[in-house]
Amino acid sequence: MLMNGEASNNWGVIMAGVIITIISPLLVFFILQESFLRGFALQSEK
Numbered sequence: 001m002l003m004n005g006e007a008s009n010n011w012g013v014i015m016a017g018v019i020i021t022i023i024s025p026l027l028v029f030f031i032l033q034e035s036f037l038r039g040f041a042l043q044s045e046k
Contacts, residue, residue, distance in 0.1 A: 029036065
């Protein structure tokens with residue numbers, strides 16, 4: 001887990017988890033960026 005028995009943080013594991021958590025939605029956004037922008041443009045035309 002993220003804390004060992006001596007109650008100190010294992011920052012390497014914490015940072016790896018943060019990066020994995022942040023990269024997933026960013027990848028989805030960049031892959032679907034054109035669709036997102038097209039949808040926003042269509043909403044603004046109404």
